[in-house]
Amino acid sequence: MRMKLIIGAAVLLFNLIGLKSRGQEDSLSKKSITLHEVVVQSDTRLRNTKEKRQGADLQISTDQLLESIAGVNMIRRGGYAWEPTVRGLNAGQINVTISGMAIFGACTDRMDPASSYIEPNNLQSIAVSYGANNQTYGSTIGGGFNFKLKQPRLDNEQKITGLAGVGYETNAHSFQTLAALEYSDKRFAVRGNGIFRRAGNYTAGGGKEVSFSQYSKWNGGIGAVYQLAPRHHLYADYIQDEGWDIGYPALLMDVAFAKAKIGSLTYQYKPDNDRLHSWETRWYYNIINHAMDDTKRPKDQVPVHMDMPGTSQTVGFYSEAKWGLDSRNHLTTRLNGYSNRLHAEMTMYPENAAPMFMLTIPDACRDVIGLDVSNKSEVSPKIELIMGVRTEYSGSSIYSAEGKQLLSGIHQGSLNRSHLLLNAYVNGQYRFSDRWMVYTNIAKGMRSATLQELYGFYLFNRMDGYDYIGNPELKNESSWNLGTGARFQKKVITMEGQVFAYLFNNYIAGHPLADYSVMTTGAYGVKQYSNISSAVLYGAEATVLVKPLSFLQVKSTNTYNRGQDVKRRPLPLIAPFRSESTISVIVKGYRFDATPVYSAAQNRVSYEGYGELPSKAFFIMNTGIGKTVKIKPVDLDLNLRVLNIFDSYYYEHLDILKIPRPGRNIEIHATIRF
Numbered sequence: 001m002r003m004k005l006i007i008g009a010a011v012l013l014f015n016l017i018g019l020k021s022r023g024q025e026d027s028l029s030k031k032s033i034t035l036h037e038v039v040v041q042s043d044t045r046l047r048n049t050k051e052k053r054q055g056a057d058l059q060i061s062t063d064q065l066l067e068s069i070a071g072v073n074m075i076r077r078g079g080y081a082w083e084p085t086v087r088g089l090n091a092g093q094i095n096v097t098i099s100g101m102a103i104f105g106a107c108t109d110r111m112d113p114a115s116s117y118i119e120p121n122n123l124q125s126i127a128v129s130y131g132a133n134n135q136t137y138g139s140t141i142g143g144g145f146n147f148k149l150k151q152p153r154l155d156n157e158q159k160i161t162g163l164a165g166v167g168y169e170t171n172a173h174s175f176q177t178l179a180a181l182e183y184s185d186k187r188f189a190v191r192g193n194g195i196f197r198r199a200g201n202y203t204a205g206g207g208k209e210v211s212f213s214q215y216s217k218w219n220g221g222i223g224a225v226y227q228l229a230p231r232h233h234l235y236a237d238y239i240q241d242e243g244w245d246i247g248y249p250a251l252l253m254d255v256a257f258a259k260a261k262i263g264s265l266t267y268q269y270k271p272d273n274d275r276l277h278s279w280e281t282r283w284y285y286n287i288i289n290h291a292m293d294d295t296k297r298p299k300d301q302v303p304v305h306m307d308m309p310g311t312s313q314t315v316g317f318y319s320e321a322k323w324g325l326d327s328r329n330h331l332t333t334r335l336n337g338y339s340n341r342l343h344a345e346m347t348m349y350p351e352n353a354a355p356m357f358m359l360t361i362p363d364a365c366r367d368v369i370g371l372d373v374s375n376k377s378e379v380s381p382k383i384e385l386i387m388g389v390r391t392e393y394s395g396s397s398i399y400s401a402e403g404k405q406l407l408s409g410i411h412q413g414s415l416n417r418s419h420l421l422l423n424a425y426v427n428g429q430y431r432f433s434d435r436w437m438v439y440t441n442i443a444k445g446m447r448s449a450t451l452q453e454l455y456g457f458y459l460f461n462r463m464d465g466y467d468y469i470g471n472p473e474l475k476n477e478s479s480w481n482l483g484t485g486a487r488f489q490k491k492v493i494t495m496e497g498q499v500f501a502y503l504f505n506n507y508i509a510g511h512p513l514a515d516y517s518v519m520t521t522g523a524y525g526v527k528q529y530s531n532i533s534s535a536v537l538y539g540a541e542a543t544v545l546v547k548p549l550s551f552l553q554v555k556s557t558n559t560y561n562r563g564q565d566v567k568r569r570p571l572p573l574i575a576p577f578r579s580e581s582t583i584s585v586i587v588k589g590y591r592f593d594a595t596p597v598y599s600a601a602q603n604r605v606s607y608e609g610y611g612e613l614p615s616k617a618f619f620i621m622n623t624g625i626g627k628t629v630k631i632k633p634v635d636l637d638l639n640l641r642v643l644n645i646f647d648s649y650y651y652e653h654l655d656i657l658k659i660p661r662p663g664r665n666i667e668i669h670a671t672i673r674f
């Protein structure tokens with residue numbers, strides 16, 4: 001049955017990347033890591049192994065799953081809702097979508113990246129892009145993630161399938177339980193899934209408790225497919241995710257609740273036609289409700305009590321068609337559009353005065369419509385070429401009178417902005433022989449400033465300690481993304497290396513404003529988003545996989561990034577050299593693994609420019625043991641992991657305020673599948 005799940009995953013994966021489905025084993029989009037049910041794939045050659053992991057991977061968090069991807073580092077503000085970065089780019093520089101649906105967090109302090117509202121239990125695959133390409137559902141300079149929802153399958157051999165699991169972690173006394181159930185018939189199938197997680201405060205290496213690192217959440221999803229007629233299918237998906245009592249030790253406030261409701265309806269047509277292979281249209285809506293909370297903090301940490309709620313609503317669609325031009329050329333066209341509305345407010349309650357109310361994101365709205373056209377061609381058996389363009393219109397405005405009134409006090413003239421964006425890319429690969437291949441990609445990416453960057457009103461950034469105000473005069477940020485790599489494969493060894501360089505124009509960053517006084521007590525000053533004429537980011541990634549014996553495998557992933565702006569100041573939130581290796585052994589059905597992780601110090605920081613301080617090097621060791629037991633009719637996956645076995649005190653460079661990561665942690669996960 002597991003095999004079938006993997007084949008199912010693979011089939012859907014091929015659908016996801018469209019042109020891949022004609023059986024080209026080595027297309028540019030092939031890189032994937034197959035987890036038990038979640039497939040992580042990226043658009044580079046880097047991730048050249050297919051790892052079959054076990055049910056326990058549905059129990060680890062989306063954040064841990066993302067962190068395991070080469071080139072992905074997480075910005076951490078506590079134990080919950082880490083924010084992903086791709087090769088040092090984050091927030092508006094990358095796109096995060098769920099099955100092509102645009103979704104934006106509601107928090108002004110970046111407490112709730114879109115990835116915090118989905119669970120591995122909801123997912124079929126995670127596609128990672130490192131720049132503009134045919135997998136990103138939007139204009140981008142740094143790529144991003146598309147989380148593909150798991151959909152029920154029609155006419156499954158086994159009518160009812162499912163899973164259930166429990167997990168416990170000693171460090172934060174965290175507990176979780178999850179389940180999924182799928183019913184499959186000839187013309188109708190439905191899948192429901194749910195997870196509950198609760199964690200207390202965790203303890204750093206050495207034994208110090210990290211206050212305000214607790215969280216609780218549940219997530220539930222339901223998906224259904226109905227066959228309207230042969231080749232015509234209707235899909236409906238709904239996810240609800242609710243977190244509460246979430247601590248953020250790196251921030252001034254915690255979260256009372258963070259709620260998301262994400263729904264969509266999809267019509268899919270797969271004609272029996274050489275020209276048009278498939279046509280899929282999705283309509284969607286999502287709403288996020290977020291409320292910060294400082295009432296649990298000690299009085300001396302809260303000079304003025306505040307309420308800071310926010311909402312984000314997005315309604316949108318995409319329509320994607322895949323065409324066969326001839327036997328060698330496969331075309332994908334996609335039209336997508338959405339409208340996002342952000343509202344965030346703050347009410348301060350000074351002790352002996354009347355409450356003060358203000359908007360922090362003053363009812364900002366973005367309307368986007370874009371067209372993608374890409375073609376993949378097999379020029380010869382050795383050469384493959386993917387080329388594409390995206391044009392996008394992006395309009396930004398303020399939709400309420402209060403919002404307009406607030407901003408008219410600091411910005412002159414009309415607040416409406418419209419931007420025309422153009423993304424283009426060429427990816428090519430050449431196979432010298434069965435062993436050697438090389439590939440190269442060039443992309444021109446462009447993005448408009450986010451609504452926070454255009455219209456934000458005193459948004460406090462804990463990283464540099466400044467209040468930020470938006471700038472409607474911001475120009476589009478653009479980049480040239482260049483990359484090239486090679487892959488060598490011979491019997492027991494596979495090696496792959498790639499280098500990349502991103503050249504930015506109009507890089508967006510905060511610029512100090514002298515004459516403004518701060519809103520947040522204790523802030524160092526006020527910055528305004530502005531364009532820096534240019535910046536560069538470059539780096540390298542290398543992976544080695546050795547399989548000397550049938551039961552032994554060693555895989556090592558090494559990454560390095562380096563960036564600086566036109567004033568030669570190092571760019572912020574750039575991870576230092578990092579090396580992670582996994583040694584896996586399988587003996588008599590038992591899976592053992594050991595993972596040493598090393599990170600170098602990061603001394604390339606700019607305190608003047610970006611408020612960053614150097615970070616120390618660290619080394620930690622994780623280890624695990626697992627076994628799958630067949631007890632008819634179920635498979636039972638048992639996993640025990642010991643993370644940070646030496647109980648080292650450490651933090652990563654992207655961890656805000658250098659809040660330490662957890663010390664020794666023993667995880668026990670049990671999952672049954674049927």
Ligand SMILES: [Cu+2]
Nearest residue numbers: 107109111292
């Ligand atoms: Cu928040």
